[in-house]
Amino acid sequence: MTTTEKPATPYQVIGTRPVRPDGVDKVTGRAEYGADVKLSGMLYGRVKRSPYAHAVIKRIDASRALALPGVLGVVTGADFPELSNNPVPTIRGPIPERWTREPLIAAGKALYKGHPIAAVAATDPHIAEDALDLIDVEYEVLPPVMSVEQAIAPDTTLLHDPAVTAEIKGLFEPVNGRQSNIARQLEIRMGDVEQGFAESDIVIEREFSTASAHQGYIEPHNATALWNRDGLLTIWTSTQGAFGVRDALAGILKLPVSRVRVVPMEIGGGFGGKIPVYLEPLAAMLSRRTGRPVQITMSRTEVFEASGPTSATQIRVKMGAKRDGTLVAGEVHLAYEAGAYPGAPVPGAARSALAPYNMPHHLVQGFEVVVNKPKVAAYRAPGAPQAEFAVESVVDELAEILKMDPIEFRLQNASRQGVRRSEGVPHGSVGTEQVLQAARDSAHYRSEIHGDKIGRGVATGYWGNGGNESAAYAIVNADGTVTLITGSVDIGGQRASLAMQFAETLGIPYETVKSTVGDTDTIGYTSNTGGSRTTFATGWAVIEAAYDIRGQLIARAAKIWDVEPEKVTYDAGVLREEGGQTMTFKEIARKLAGSGGAIQGRAAVKPSGVGAAVATHICDVHVDTDTGKVTVLRYTAVQDVGKAIHPSYVEGQLQGGAAQGIGMALNEGYVYRADGSMANSSYLDYRMPVANDLPPIETVLVEVPNPGHPYGVRGVGEVPIVPPLAAVANAIYDAIGVRVRHLPASPAVILDELERLKA
């Protein structure tokens, strides 16, 4: 099902497909997840949540709950340290300090249904559950703001106190002199779009919208906290980044980072949604209150209603092209819902939207509004799938009007190294052309499609990827193996991809590297597993740690041989002395204890040279016009992966991203009632594709090495979710002539569009 374009490789380990270190544990059920943590005297916590999407909290009375035998503590927002309105730096611009915590436990006002009001700890989870009903809360219910339209209506209710928002620089800038629900606006300009449209032979402008979608990780959020009497707080949790959790807790609880230890357990999926903290601060405060360890886990409904999905969006795209197929100008308007607090992924969407193409004139305008929904979180290439859905739908329409093959049209306009992106910055090494060529030449695209109501769509996507900080520490064992410790939570097989780069660098077998994930007290600072950064940046750290070991091995061999270090070389796992003496890695490992002690390597990096990723997906669908059901018949993901360290896990990323994107295209979407409650907060009603909904996803790995990494690695994890929305929509059009501009394209949407087409 899968083809790999495999160049002749100079590598021994990189490019092979060994078993991941956590494989056996995961298939035998032995792997320890956050909910498996058991501590002596542990209490169980539960969260009392707002039943209203928008309400003033007049009074909270926990006395009846506290009187219930087995209940040992209750905390509310009032128990947390006071936080200021001062902005704190976050990955997406400054957010006031108070807004890092208020989404987690309400302060004065509940801003979404499911907003935590209080948390209770009891000796038994059932007692904790019962205690929730005994916490009396008096609300003053306000009208909920549930869409961009409602949020920006002149007579709308404001979510946040204008006296507060007016204080905060860079957010909630006054609109027409008044505070509003518009949290942030941005504009990126290159060239002059008006001039570009004037020079164009064809100009199309279309409007699109998408629903909120959830990352749908299998494992719900959980946190276990022990706030010890010595003032040290330990957290066991399911997270994409132990250090990120440490930083967040230190901020929210006003502790120095060194007072907090975060132990990342195995993680059952994250996709960006396990970067924020939810339960950790509540468990921590309950532990401080009770003097006991406290564990809280979410139900699936809590995950849907009170963790962070991606934004619902409204997008307008206008593009102009010449008759010869040259794109001239693109204009993109992005309106993203942020949920109840600012933080929608508009900047990433804005940078990605037009990035696959070479056009002189760009204008991207974005704004985000606050609405009475849970605060959005990152979701795999945050914001880009929605933006690219709109852009690639328009590109498809332009190709049709120009009577060009959609891939040839894209190829003609493909961005390449040196061409400027929307922000005016030239692209680095980018594989847009190679990916489009590989897609055009793929078996799938060359195949014919036959049959009624069957169509094919293609779409391209771009994501810039992340770099950030990573550390590595490695210990040479006497048996010739190496224990490798990194701080990157392993979601997609990183323990393997990191061990492989380390083994390759030292010229030792993969099987001899025991690759483990440390906690915040056992390894140097490492940023989140996210931004497609781990195999790239933490990979670089392990390479540097291997170099550190190599240097020490050379010095040690020189000492053992009693020669100058300059006379010793290390290559492919063998030390060589000018005089002809040799020693393998395994041989010197045995001699370390007798010649001065163990050898350890360490490195910490913050690499620039991040390689951007481009993907083109090809999708064949059948549409049942009686029922509106769309069936994906064949699907191929073509992607520039830089250098695939472990091709199977790279393919897995492409397949997983495609499946999630198809879900967003066809089925997945939050459905809200007018009162602000979610109508489909279970896996039964929130319809994610399961195995029998999809064909096997075919993959084509295109390897355009990233010159910014020793082995050419570029991030691969996020961009595969970018093209599917448009690829599916374009295939539906090809099948039945309906341009779907609202996602998910559920049967109801398809039938409506068919009605409209008939009318």
Place this chain on the structure above:
Amino acid sequence: MTTTEKPATPYQVIGTRPVRPDGVDKVTGRAEYGADVKLSGMLYGRVKRSPYAHAVIKRIDASRALALPGVLGVVTGADFPELSNNPVPTIRGPIPERWTREPLIAAGKALYKGHPIAAVAATDPHIAEDALDLIDVEYEVLPPVMSVEQAIAPDTTLLHDPAVTAEIKGLFEPVNGRQSNIARQLEIRMGDVEQGFAESDIVIEREFSTASAHQGYIEPHNATALWNRDGLLTIWTSTQGAFGVRDALAGILKLPVSRVRVVPMEIGGGFGGKIPVYLEPLAAMLSRRTGRPVQITMSRTEVFEASGPTSATQIRVKMGAKRDGTLVAGEVHLAYEAGAYPGAPVPGAARSALAPYNMPHHLVQGFEVVVNKPKVAAYRAPGAPQAEFAVESVVDELAEILKMDPIEFRLQNASRQGVRRSEGVPHGSVGTEQVLQAARDSAHYRSEIHGDKIGRGVATGYWGNGGNESAAYAIVNADGTVTLITGSVDIGGQRASLAMQFAETLGIPYETVKSTVGDTDTIGYTSNTGGSRTTFATGWAVIEAAYDIRGQLIARAAKIWDVEPEKVTYDAGVLREEGGQTMTFKEIARKLAGSGGAIQGRAAVKPSGVGAAVATHICDVHVDTDTGKVTVLRYTAVQDVGKAIHPSYVEGQLQGGAAQGIGMALNEGYVYRADGSMANSSYLDYRMPVANDLPPIETVLVEVPNPGHPYGVRGVGEVPIVPPLAAVANAIYDAIGVRVRHLPASPAVILDELERLKA
């Protein structure tokens, strides 16, 4: 109660008395010991032990036990990998590989009462206990060999198959052409003792004996094992050295060390007795058999009967002196019981016995015999307390005959740097004279003693201390703190003493160093906490790790300031640039993320330059001649501690060692019945001194810096147990004129001696 000779100090941190990092956890009961480990699906193991001290195992039938509901597995010696007779290197000479395991689970023969025959794992500890009785074992009982006399009698029973012992080089050398129970003999000669005795004016020869004594750690042995389906074995245990356990298990189970991860839990005392493995291999095999984690803990009786106490001994000492008080010759014969397998601490005893003195003629002969008792283990300065008891009793008698003050007599003959020890090697820096002078000048020694049957004794002891391998890894946190990871299990406050040396080296406050103990997968190879080595050798590793960080800080500051690294210095926690710019450690810590990533330090050392330790103790006793009870009235421990990093914890070592030595002098001893069973295997009957048995132990810290360590550290933990046996015995003589030559000097022994004196 305590005086410290404190020189003017150049140090900011060293020499202060901060709180240890584990203090709160230990006083609040939160510290996690091995028996606190709880794993999903964990089974409970129990050990079926031989009721006979010496018996052939004819048959083991576990079928009835396996039929008991809840019993999931049984293992016997036959389930373990075959091990050879080839010697493997150990800390005390070569031991056949098979004898590393057979003490832990019998193979063919039970060699002591309590020898494990089988181990069972069940879903509940009570079921496991019940199952023991359902394991049917058929024995052929043999006469037990219970003393040196019995072991060397011509018609004795041999414990080990002569066909096996004849194969092993260096052990069980034939005696008169025949295999025997004499496991090993040694001889150290310097000069010519015969000539020495001929030149002496006074020659005394005396015989002594001591009983086996147990280390008496509060926490019994425990082990939890998970042998995972991926072939990786994880062990949680109470041990003095995680890497030592790893090495032992790898040998016994025939696994590469990297397949074994050992997590050292908090330890409730060890004193040498928690260096060997006992339960770990049994738990591991049961886990492999059942596919589940298995936990085994010992009862107190099992600890007494089946872990390793110190040797019972018989010692003969002959010494000669001139009228002017000059010691001329010393001859020491050491006969030590090894228990059922070779490994008695004869070499350490032999090297220490005469080391406090400068004599031209030395002869030390030692041998060890195997007897039907549990194999002995290390116990704080292993072997030396017994040898020094004998030597210092004779020295006391010589001083009396010479009518010299016992301290002045010792001072006149004190060993010093450059003087050769028994092995002919010259002493390095050694504080014998300074310690004796401090003892002579102490308030205690200068005080008068009054009263009937009250006496004072002094004794000196020597211990060479250990060096060996240590690693350290340190992470600079953004808040200006450092997480410090070492592999040394913390028994006596090492987390503090290591953090202090690290903080001193970097010029940062102690409180900013978070000092933790890693496991075998998180830190480089580190030898056991034992041999008084940890604050010395692991201290050196943390100093080197601090240097590694200092170098990187200088490079980073140079980068931030855009100057050459040569222009930057680091002193007392402050970076300085020639042009006058400065930056504190805390300031640069905050800037690391923005200037290239985290900084980590690493070091691994195997230092030579170990500093030997000398102690002189002063003891006042009252003897009740009606009951035979000896009461210690006042006790002072004077010791060369090199440089006391944390004086309180050094004092604690002196006090603890003195208390244990007093216990061996007065009360503690294994009592065996003729059938080879132990008569006093409980704390009720095995009489250790408790708080109200002893006066506060006064300490005098003499600081003769060890030139072999950056801060002058020398090991302090072991030597304080060496002098008390003789100090107490000499005080008893001073009080009532009885020379006690068998220890413990229990009331019965005292009354017997008084009877003999009268007769």
